[in-house]
Amino acid sequence: xxxFQEDQARANLEQALARLFAGEGISSGPGVKNAVLxxxxxxxxxxxxxxxxxxxxxSDAPMTPDxxxxxxxxxxxxxxxxxxxxxxxxxxxxxxxxxxxxxxxLFDEEIAARLNMIDGVSYGKKITVRHLLTHxxxxxxxxxxxxxxTAHDYGEPAPGSYGARLRKAIPAHLACLADPAxxxxxxxxxxxxxxxxxxxxxxxEAGVINWFLASGTAAASLSxxxxxxxxxxxxxxxxxxxSEKLSGKSLHRQWRERIFDPxxxxxSYLAYxxxxxxxxxxxxxxxxxxxxxxxxxxxxxxxxxxxxGGVVSTAADVVRFLRALIDGQLFKNSxxxxxxxxxxxxxxxxxxxxxxxxxxxxxxxxxGRVALGHxxxxxxxxYFEPESGIYFSGTVNQRTGVPYYWWKxxxxxxxxxxx
Numbered sequence: 001x002x003x004f005q006e007d008q009a010r011a012n013l014e015q016a017l018a019r020l021f022a023g024e025g026i027s028s029g030p031g032v033k034n035a036v037l038x039x040x041x042x043x044x045x046x047x048x049x050x051x052x053x054x055x056x057x058x059s060d061a062p063m064t065p066d067x068x069x070x071x072x073x074x075x076x077x078x079x080x081x082x083x084x085x086x087x088x089x090x091x092x093x094x095x096x097x098x099x100x101x102x103x104x105x106l107f108d109e110e111i112a113a114r115l116n117m118i119d120g121v122s123y124g125k126k127i128t129v130r131h132l133l134t135h136x137x138x139x140x141x142x143x144x145x146x147x148x149x150t151a152h153d154y155g156e157p158a159p160g161s162y163g164a165r166l167r168k169a170i171p172a173h174l175a176c177l178a179d180p181a182x183x184x185x186x187x188x189x190x191x192x193x194x195x196x197x198x199x200x201x202x203x204x205e206a207g208v209i210n211w212f213l214a215s216g217t218a219a220a221s222l223s224x225x226x227x228x229x230x231x232x233x234x235x236x237x238x239x240x241x242x243s244e245k246l247s248g249k250s251l252h253r254q255w256r257e258r259i260f261d262p263x264x265x266x267x268s269y270l271a272y273x274x275x276x277x278x279x280x281x282x283x284x285x286x287x288x289x290x291x292x293x294x295x296x297x298x299x300x301x302x303x304x305x306x307x308x309g310g311v312v313s314t315a316a317d318v319v320r321f322l323r324a325l326i327d328g329q330l331f332k333n334s335x336x337x338x339x340x341x342x343x344x345x346x347x348x349x350x351x352x353x354x355x356x357x358x359x360x361x362x363x364x365x366x367x368g369r370v371a372l373g374h375x376x377x378x379x380x381x382x383y384f385e386p387e388s389g390i391y392f393s394g395t396v397n398q399r400t401g402v403p404y405y406w407w408k409x410x411x412x413x414x415x416x417x418x419x
Contacts, residue, residue: 004041009417010048013039016413020396020406021052029401030292034063035379037394037410038315042323044389049315055286057294067286068267068312069395070295070302072376075311076236078321080133080359081330082243082254084340087129088332091246097130097339097358104129106242111201114213115139115238116221123224129242131225132235133358136346138223141232142208143304147216150230162211162304170293173300184299192272193304195241208237208304229348229356233308240307250275251307263324268313272303278312285312288378288397295378309376318382318393322373326384341372352405365411381407390414 023031034053040046049065086092092099102112102125115124116138123138131137144151146160157163165188173189176182184190197206204214212218212234222230240251247254252273260268260281269278287294295302303310313321324330328337343355343362352364357372365371365385371392373383379396392410396402 003418004044004046005417006044006046009039009046009414012413012416013037013048013410014050016409017050017052020402020409025403025406025409026401027403029398030289032379032396032398032402033057033289034067034286035394035396036063036065036067036069036286036315037392038065038319039410039414040319040323040391041389041414042391055284057287057297059297063286064284065315066267067284068282068314069286069380069397070271070288070309070376070378071311071313071318071380071382072305072309072378073233073236074318074374074376074380074382075305075307075309077325077359077374077382078255078259078311079236079239079243079251079307080340081325082251082258083129083133083239084331084336084358085258086243086246088336092129095128097133098128100125101127101129101132101238101242104242104245106238106245107198111198111213115218116225117219118221118224123221124218126225128225129239130358132232132239134344134346134356135229135231135235136226136356137232137235138221138225138227138230139212139232139234140217140220140222140230142212142215142217142234143308144233145217147220150222160215160217162208166300167290170290170300174293174298177298189300191303192301193306195237195306208234208306209241227347229346233305236308237306243307252276252278255311259321259330263317263320263329265313265317265320268311268317268321270306270310271312272301272310282312286395286397288395288399290399291401315393315395318380319391322382322384322391322393326372366408367412367415369411371411375404375407379406383407383411385411388415388418 036051039048051063053063055063113122113124127137143163144157146158169188176184194207196209200206204211252270269281287296340358345355354362371383371385379398383392
């Protein structure tokens with residue numbers, strides 16, 4: 001990097017965040033109600049944090065850099081790190097990352113066969129850990145896809161998806177909240193999801209994988225495993241389940257013991273966890289929004305994502321995780337990180353994504369540069385740009401209207417301070 005003007009970088013970042021908060025570049029919806037960012041450049045000793053807006057609906061308390069926020073799919077990289085650690089330890093057996101779910105006996109044979117069905121032909125027993133990590137298992141995403149199509153087909157969550165069902169129920173939820181005599185606990189918006197209940201596989205209310213099977217979504221898969229990319233939260237819920245089977249420990253306990261506690265991520269936890277419960281690590285959780293609807297203060301339950309994106313964290317903790325990952329601190333063997341960062345451009349990978357690794361993407365960050373990281377549905381971002389040494393994390397806490405690649409404006413703000 002050329003000469004770096006630290007004060008200019010700070011001013012540029014503040015201005016870029018202010019423009020985003022003011023609505024520049026936002027095509028629809030109410031815009032950003034709160035946001036936070038953190039930029040670190042370890043080689044230069046540069047750290048900058050910023051926050052705008054009100055942390056929660058109904059409160060004048062400002063958003064701060066220390067506020068926690070829901071990561072959504074950013075947590076997929078954390079799930080991938082767990083599986084890669086288990087691989088290093090030999091828990092995946094002699095086939096390693098190419099072990100099948102059937103071979104690992106995560107599900108019984110009938111269920112394993114049903115995970116990927118196309119025109120009545122089963123491909124489920126061919127799904128491997130690597131397929132799930134790279135979103136190439138061929139299965140749909142039960143959160144936004146359904147048996148008839150995908151979110152891409154509809155331009156919104158497919159009508160039979162869980163995401164569409166949740167959105168449809170929000171008006172009744174808000175009306176109930178406004179009525180002191182109304183109990184929200186029976187509503188679908190308050191439902192706490194298990195990942196899987198093998199005792200009743202056909203009960204679509206019993207767990208996320210139960211929904212995936214019973215709704216017919218699994219029976220209308222998109223491709224045989226290994227042939228094409230299709231982003232799937234469901235695949236990462238399965239990986240969370242697999243980590244629990246292989247380790248004998250809950251997903252949250254694994255994250256605590258293997259990642260959060262060793263790295264000092266004491267403001268990070270798995271939402272809705274029971275083992276251990278997250279109270280110890282819960283501080284000030286900011287609202288994220290679907291348009292004008294606040295999910296945290298609105299008490300809308302998002303426990304359906306678990307291994308696909310259930311972590312709550314802070315911008316500082318997220319950068320701490322990403323730096324440890326890139327520095328190789330999370331793995332015993334350097335080849336593990338190298339394997340994670342082997343980029344493939346499967347059919348279905350579209351620009352600005354340049355490739356998919358294991359739980360992490362290579363994405364165009366501007367001016368021919370590439371950043372490594374992940375994004376989350378509620379506006380959270382986590383990226384590292386090797387060329388410049390920039391680490392970035394933050395969120396706009398908004399599901400609708402905000403450009404997916406808002407983070408690139410923040411990278412450009414830093415680059416404009418280089419002369």
